[in-house]
Amino acid sequence: MTAVLELEEVTKHYGADPPIPALQGVTFGVGAGELLAVLGPSGSGKSTLLHLMGTLERPTSGRVAITGLDVAELADRELAAVRATRIGFVFQQFFLAEHSSVLDNVADGLLYAGVAAAERREQAAHALTAVGLGARLKARPPQLSGGERQRVAIARALVGAPAIVLADEPTGNLDSTTGEQIMALIEELNGNGATIVVITHEHAIAARCPRRVQLLDGRVISDTVS
Amino acid sequence: MLTELDSPRLSLPDLARVASVGLRTRRARAALSALGIAIGVAAIVAVLGLSSSSQAGLLAEIDRLGTNLLTVTNGQTLFGQTAELPLAAPGMIRRIGPVKQVQYTGSTSANVYRSPYIPAVNTNGLAVQAASIGLPHAVRTTVAQGVYLNAATAREPVAVLGAQAASLLGIDRIYPGERVWLGSMWFYLAGILKPAVLAPEIDDSVLVGFPAAERWLGLDGHPTTIYVRSVTGQTAAVQSVLAATADPGAPNEVDVSQPSAALTARADAQGALNSLFLGLGAVSLLVGAVGVANIMLIGVLERRSEIGLRRSLGATKGQIRTQFLAEAILLSLLGGAAGAVAGAISTILYAHIKHWSAVVPVTAWAGGLAAAILIGAIAGLLPAIRAAQLSPTEALRTV
Numbered sequence: 043m044t045a046v047l048e049l050e051e052v053t054k055h056y057g058a059d060p061p062i063p064a065l066q067g068v069t070f071g072v073g074a075g076e077l078l079a080v081l082g083p084s085g086s087g088k089s090t091l092l093h094l095m096g097t098l099e100r101p102t103s104g105r106v107a108i109t110g111l112d113v114a115e116l117a118d119r120e121l122a123a124v125r126a127t128r129i130g131f132v133f134q135q136f137f138l139a140e141h142s143s144v145l146d147n148v149a150d151g152l153l154y155a156g157v158a159a160a161e162r163r164e165q166a167a168h169a170l171t172a173v174g175l176g177a178r179l180k181a182r183p184p185q186l187s188g189g190e191r192q193r194v195a196i197a198r199a200l201v202g203a204p205a206i207v208l209a210d211e212p213t214g215n216l217d218s219t220t221g222e223q224i225m226a227l228i229e230e231l232n233g234n235g236a237t238i239v240v241i242t243h244e245h246a247i248a249a250r251c252p253r254r255v256q257l258l259d260g261r262v263i264s265d266t267v268s
Numbered sequence: 269m270l271t272e273l274d275s276p277r278l279s280l281p282d283l284a285r286v287a288s289v290g291l292r293t294r295r296a297r298a299a300l301s302a303l304g305i306a307i308g309v310a311a312i313v314a315v316l317g318l319s320s321s322s323q324a325g326l327l328a329e330i331d332r333l334g335t336n337l338l339t340v341t342n343g344q345t346l347f348g349q350t351a352e353l354p355l356a357a358p359g360m361i362r363r364i365g366p367v368k369q370v371q372y373t374g375s376t377s378a379n380v381y382r383s384p385y386i387p388a389v390n391t392n393g394l395a396v397q398a399a400s401i402g403l404p405h406a407v408r409t410t411v412a413q414g415v416y417l418n419a420a421t422a423r424e425p426v427a428v429l430g431a432q433a434a435s436l437l438g439i440d441r442i443y444p445g446e447r448v449w450l451g452s453m454w455f456y457l458a459g460i461l462k463p464a465v466l467a468p469e470i471d472d473s474v475l476v477g478f479p480a481a482e483r484w485l486g487l488d489g490h491p492t493t494i495y496v497r498s499v500t501g502q503t504a505a506v507q508s509v510l511a512a513t514a515d516p517g518a519p520n521e522v523d524v525s526q527p528s529a530a531l532t533a534r535a536d537a538q539g540a541l542n543s544l545f546l547g548l549g550a551v552s553l554l555v556g557a558v559g560v561a562n563i564m565l566i567g568v569l570e571r572r573s574e575i576g577l578r579r580s581l582g583a584t585k586g587q588i589r590t591q592f593l594a595e596a597i598l599l600s601l602l603g604g605a606a607g608a609v610a611g612a613i614s615t616i617l618y619a620h621i622k623h624w625s626a627v628v629p630v631t632a633w634a635g636g637l638a639a640a641i642l643i644g645a646i647a648g649l650l651p652a653i654r655a656a657q658l659s660p661t662e663a664l665r666t667v
Binding site for chain 1: 273274275276278279281282286289292293573574576577578579580581582583584585586587659660661664
């Protein structure tokens with residue numbers, strides 16, 4: 043199994059005097075095709091880890107590599123290109139453009155990847171079909187339920203077939219039944235080959251993932267595979 | 269898909285779509301913030317358009333009236349007394365080759381009143397002049413009411429009123445038997461003239477025939493103003509010989525002028541007042557720029573999550589900067605376009621009312637739009653830099 047994401051002794055401090063440690067000595071890797079949960083209570087460093095994995099921030103020390111590319115060796119522009127082509131994000135708050143159609147929202151997932159407009163829409167339609175919204179391409183987000191909106195956001199993360207999808211509390215804004223359905227979708231997509239990291243504070247959600255990395259106070263306290 | 273790690277530029281349609289997101293989602297706000305720019309550009313376009321149109325109107329008027337009219341008036345002697353044009357002057361001038369028409373007036377010392385009961389001091393400043401039969405045609409005016417003098421009425425106590433004289437005497441129509449007290453007797457009214465733009469001195473005069481003036485008003489027959497129409501293109505040549513022809517004995521006592529020159533000068537001077545209004549337009553543009561900058565800064569704060577999302581989708585700082593800069597320019601340009609249209613419409617309407625041909629100079633509307641683009645770029649610069657410098661993790665942090 044090739045490593046899509048590698049973290050080696052990753053440390054992140056905020057502020058300068060005195061520095062507040064958010065992550066300390068985190069080391070783990072994510073292989074292609076894995077479905078992995080990062081589990082931890084609030085304040086354990088989950089969000090910081092997400093930002094580091096998503097190349098939105100650089101570590102204070104240690105090594106972060108996406109598909110073998112070391113974040114420390116890349117310029118900001120190159121990191122943007124990494125995000126555009128190799129990383130997909132799913133957020134708790136969905137972050138959909140309410141005035142644009144579902145299709146355009148998903149197509150915008152490829153906006154910064156240098157894909158032509160017609161091609162973007164075609165791929166977006168495929169991705170929406172894959173998440174079960176093939177019949178609602180023209181709908182606008184306010185016309186959709188919470189679960190459907192998260193499906194749109196997942197389709198947007200998947201549309202460029204990125205090397206890794208980072209889902210930050212994907213069920214956090216949903217009721218438990220809808221959350222179940224979203225997790226079922228994530229499992230299905232993983233079954234089709236997508237590498238997905240789910241960041242959550244809910245044990246029930248984490249329990250559905252084959253591998254769980256548990257964080258507490260900025261350190262990995264367990265890394266279990268069931 | 270990119271094989272190398274290089275962020276591609278957004279295509280122009282993509283940039284236009286991304287730049288219009290803020291305007292499409294907050295229409296009322298966008299419209300209001302573009303209003304300042306619109307008013308500024310409208311003011312500039314309208315001011316330049318109106319002055320060009322009025323200039324065009326004036327030039328058309330000059331064209332209609334002709335630039336080939338020259339007037340010869342009696343000047344002053346070396347000792348400061350009023351000179352007298354020779355009796356033969358009109359006949360002499362008529363013999364100059366390129367002269368087409370010669371008409372003349374002679375001043376009398378008579379005053380004119382509605383009736384003998386008006387106090388003698390209430391002259392209204394009106395002059396009584398003897399006039400030749402073809403005078404209206406030479407100065408390009410016609411009668412508004414009644415008829416002008418003819419060979420028969422020129423010998424009788426009959427008068428024609430200039431436009432201004434008629435209004436000062438309170439006479440606005442001609443009816444049989446209507447008369448005015450002129451000198452010390454009644455004169456019957458034949459007609460009222462329209463304003464003579466090239467010879468305003470006729471407007472406040474009451475005109476009678478030369479024979480009548482000599483018989484009843486004591487005129488000695490000397491002309492005081494001679495109106496000369498020359499062949500167009502030879503006007504300067506005629507002008508140069510007029511004084512010597514009119515009074516070969518004392519050409520320095522003759523004043524020669526070209527009335528259309530004053531109108532042409534007025535047309536050239538049209539732009540003088542513009543700078544004031546252009547200044548007001550510029551102030552409005554400045555206020556508009558502050559409005560756009562303000563609304564863009566608020567937009568950046570409100571749209572943090574959008575900025576964070578775009579960064580996570582792979583937008584570079586430069587692409588975020590370009591997006592907000594383009595949005596400010598677009599906003600300003602839309603305001604400028606609306607203003608240019610409004611300015612052009614008001615110019616066309618006003619020109620229509622004034623019977624001018626509407627002229628909206630290219631420099632006015634193109635300059636207005638260029639100013640709007642420049643203002644948008646300047647106003648959007650700071651907000652765009654702010655947006656680009658927002659760290660993606662900061663932007664994604666909600667609440």
